[in-house]
Amino acid sequence: MSSDLLAGLNPEQLRAVTWPAQSALVLAGAGSGKTRVLTTRIAWLIQTGQISPAGVLAVTFTNKAAREMQARLSAMIPVNVRTMWIGTFHGLCNRLLRMHYRDAGLPQTFQILDSQDQLAAIKRLLKSLELSDEKFPPRTVQHFINGNKEAGNRADRLTAHDYYGQKLIELYATYDAQCRREGVVDFAELLLRSYELLSANQALCQHYRSRFRFILVDEFQDTNRLQYAWLRLLAGTDNALFAVGDDDQSIYAFRGAEVGNMRSLLRDYGIGDAIRLEQNYRSAGTILKAANALIEHNDGRLGKNLWTEAGDGEEIRFYEAWSDGDEAEFIVDEARALKREGLNLSDMAVLYRSNAQSRALEHALVNGRIPYRVYGGLRFFERQEIKHALAYLRLLANPEDDNALLRVINLPARGIGARTVEGLQAASAEGGMSLWQAVCGAGGGKRATSLAKFVLLIDAMRERSEGLTLAETVSLAIDDSGLRAMYEQDKKEGEERLANLDELINAAAAFVADEPSLALIEFLTSAALEAGEHQAEAGEDALQLMTVHAAKGLEFDAVFVSGLEEGLFPHENSLNDDKGLEEERRLMYVAVTRARKRLYLTCAQARMLHGQSRYPIRSRFVDEVPAALVKVLSSQSASASPAAPAAWQSAPAPRRSTAEIGGFRIGQSVCHAKFGLGVVVNAEGAGSDVRLQINFAEHGMKWLDLRYAKLQPA
DNA sequence: CACCGCGTTGTTTTT
DNA sequence: CAACGCGGTG
Numbered sequence: 220m221s222s223d224l225l226a227g228l229n230p231e232q233l234r235a236v237t238w239p240a241q242s243a244l245v246l247a248g249a250g251s252g253k254t255r256v257l258t259t260r261i262a263w264l265i266q267t268g269q270i271s272p273a274g275v276l277a278v279t280f281t282n283k284a285a286r287e288m289q290a291r292l293s294a295m296i297p298v299n300v301r302t303m304w305i306g307t308f309h310g311l312c313n314r315l316l317r318m319h320y321r322d323a324g325l326p327q328t329f330q331i332l333d334s335q336d337q338l339a340a341i342k343r344l345l346k347s348l349e350l351s352d353e354k355f356p357p358r359t360v361q362h363f364i365n366g367n368k369e370a371g372n373r374a375d376r377l378t379a380h381d382y383y384g385q386k387l388i389e390l391y392a393t394y395d396a397q398c399r400r401e402g403v404v405d406f407a408e409l410l411l412r413s414y415e416l417l418s419a420n421q422a423l424c425q426h427y428r429s430r431f432r433f434i435l436v437d438e439f440q441d442t443n444r445l446q447y448a449w450l451r452l453l454a455g456t457d458n459a460l461f462a463v464g465d466d467d468q469s470i471y472a473f474r475g476a477e478v479g480n481m482r483s484l485l486r487d488y489g490i491g492d493a494i495r496l497e498q499n500y501r502s503a504g505t506i507l508k509a510a511n512a513l514i515e516h517n518d519g520r521l522g523k524n525l526w527t528e529a530g531d532g533e534e535i536r537f538y539e540a541w542s543d544g545d546e547a548e549f550i551v552d553e554a555r556a557l558k559r560e561g562l563n564l565s566d567m568a569v570l571y572r573s574n575a576q577s578r579a580l581e582h583a584l585v586n587g588r589i590p591y592r593v594y595g596g597l598r599f600f601e602r603q604e605i606k607h608a609l610a611y612l613r614l615l616a617n618p619e620d621d622n623a624l625l626r627v628i629n630l631p632a633r634g635i636g637a638r639t640v641e642g643l644q645a646a647s648a649e650g651g652m653s654l655w656q657a658v659c660g661a662g663g664g665k666r667a668t669s670l671a672k673f674v675l676l677i678d679a680m681r682e683r684s685e686g687l688t689l690a691e692t693v694s695l696a697i698d699d700s701g702l703r704a705m706y707e708q709d710k711k712e713g714e715e716r717l718a719n720l721d722e723l724i725n726a727a728a729a730f731v732a733d734e735p736s737l738a739l740i741e742f743l744t745s746a747a748l749e750a751g752e753h754q755a756e757a758g759e760d761a762l763q764l765m766t767v768h769a770a771k772g773l774e775f776d777a778v779f780v781s782g783l784e785e786g787l788f789p790h791e792n793s794l795n796d797d798k799g800l801e802e803e804r805r806l807m808y809v810a811v812t813r814a815r816k817r818l819y820l821t822c823a824q825a826r827m828l829h830g831q832s833r834y835p836i837r838s839r840f841v842d843e844v845p846a847a848l849v850k851v852l853s854s855q856s857a858s859a860s861p862a863a864p865a866a867w868q869s870a871p872a873p874r875r876s877t878a879e880i881g882g883f884r885i886g887q888s889v890c891h892a893k894f895g896l897g898v899v900v901n902a903e904g905a906g907s908d909v910r911l912q913i914n915f916a917e918h919g920m921k922w923l924d925l926r927y928a929k930l931q932p933a
Numbered sequence: 934c935a936c937c938g939c940g941t942t943g944t945t946t947t948t
Numbered sequence: 949c950a951a952c953g954c955g956g957t958g
Contacts, residue, residue: 309948406948636934830949
């Protein structure tokens with residue numbers, strides 16, 4: 220009964236769940252029961268007969284979120300979730316393109332390029348066009364292409380005002396031609412292609428419009444322009460677009476997310492006002508007050524204030540360490556203490572701005588014998604040995620896949636070197652054929668022997684794989700290609716890589732294809748689309764380490780937000796404009812709202828970065844937390860400059876609490892007998908052996924040894 | 934063709 | 949402090 224379904228919802232949640240068949244924007248704060256609202260609404264729509272399961276279209280950003288939604292739904296109502304279209308934008312577009320590959324102008328076996336593959340393809344293209352990657356950095360080209368695809372622009376619709384721009388457009392066009400020839404599709408292409416498929420094909424579009432009367436979108440603040448256009452296309456004028464998001468948690472603008480889509484949605488669909496979910500079920504009051512105060516510093520918000528029925532709870536703890544090592548040791552000690560108090564390590568997280576920061580933490584954790592687990596970094600299907608094995612499989616499925624061929628034509632080494640490959644590329648460009656065709660057509664000579672052997676190898680593999688199961692095929696590819704033998708030779712990393720290859724065989728064995736005859740194609744697709752969620756946790760209770768980005772959507776009893784220093788968090792590359800700074804602040808907001816009971820903020824007065832010591836000042840975000848909510852924990856630095864809460868509430872001007880080194884501080888103006896006026900920008904050393912880096916007005920950057928240099932404050 | 938060593942260069946990340 | 953890319957040598 221629907222009464223069961225709706226039981227326990229608060230009034231706002233209830234309003235959102237039972238919203239009539241119209242478009243809506245739900246502004247869902249952190250910990251306000253967003254996923255519950257989304258899934259309950261789907262269940263309610265089905266239960267009240269407003270749609271059939273096949274009429275559900277629900278879009279998420281990660282596969283994990285999609286799976287969670289499916290799991291919760293099948294727990295709520297007896298329904299086959301496979302009939303529903305619940306998935307990521309890319310997953311759903313893939314589904315669409317597979318079903319209508321002819322209309323979309325794609326081969327049935329089209330494969331998906333992940334970002335790595337795309338970059339490799341672009342590098343290859345630049346090389347074949349003899350463009351220096353200094354003038355055309357591959358990453359810049361990649362960014363240009365993806366940015367334009369996400370704006371819905373094909374190369375032929377672009378115009379340039381200068382030579383450089385013109386070249387980029389040409390590159391874009393040539394890249395697309397290359398992808399078409401090879402039968403591959405990048406991530407942005409999945410979206411753009413399915414957008415074009417629907418907008419060019421009235422009947423098809425109408426079919427889906429009448430099917431998906433209710434479209435639900437999660438994490439709407441993270442959608443880009445093309446994704447919003449795609450949603451609008453499917454919604455047409457009659458369907459209800461139900462979007463859930465939080466502008467304060469928009470942390471992916473750097474890769475094209477448009478928070479502005481939230482305002483656009485209100486305008487485009489004549490939605491009077493957003494439904495606000497502001498009651499928080501996660502964090503203690505003090506933590507929420509801190510989060511609210513912090514995010515208040517941003518402009519142009521849709522506006523929202525989190526509150527809770529729970530009490531204030533504990534104070535927020537702030538610790539300013541001497542060094543990054545000291546900071547890490549502090550965290551280790553506190554984690555150990557919390558564990559003694561009965562908290563599981565897995566209910567505690569250490570968050571940081573960038574991955575490089577995990578090193579110092581890991582070092583201290585190993586020394587302190589605290590088990591930990593680092594999230595992020597290399598994912599399963601991105602590992603090189605896995606990529607190599609997949610490349611052989613892709614060649615079996617489609618020998619025209621130049622990317623795959625180049626990856627493994629000489630791996631393991633079989634006497635086909637760079638010069639030979641260059642020759643092949645020249646031949647393929649000249650003859651307008653794929654590399655595989657060029658390999659097959661190579662003439663006589665010594666080189667041709669090794670090339671002919673390679674053709675024989677791949678063809679033999681394909682023949683032998685006939686009638687085999689997917690797992691057997693994967694295993695065969697690993698063995699026959701010589702990959703296994705190659706890694707068996709490798710003393711250093713071979714063992715782990717072999718284990719991963721075996722894991723790949725296991726994954727293939729567990730893979731269930733929709734269409735058995737396409738099992739290999741489907742397996743390769745899912746490898747690209749789900750680069751591999753982090754593997755199932757080993758049983759051990761471990762402290763969780765991850766970037767703030769990776770922590771979005773998660774929650775922990777205790778959270779350490781570390782490295783709160785200007786230049787690190789907020790990151791220095793974001794300090795140039797207000798937009799960048801505001802995104803950093805939202806990142807901080809995400810970090811703070813991960814904590815249920817206890818929140819630590821930590822920073823260090825000295826930090827190793829890029830092999831150099833830096834002496835940063837405390838992050839402005841620390842100062843944006845009201846002092847009354849914070850308990851400053853004593854440290855050695857506290858005695859040097861007593862950090863009385865009142866003292867660090869003198870915002871907005873950041874106080875200089877930099878460590879002194881040799882009587883000088885970073886940022887200080889100094890005067891040198893010979894070089895004149897300058898500013899201290901960096902320092903290293905200790906005791907009497909101190910060196911300062913100084914930017915002199917007249918003489919530029921210099922390192923000076925304090926023992927010899929005659930330096931005085933200016 | 935393969936390997937070694939030097940110099941450069943460093944965000945965040947899902948699909 | 950790393951990881952990666954390039955250029956030179958065996």
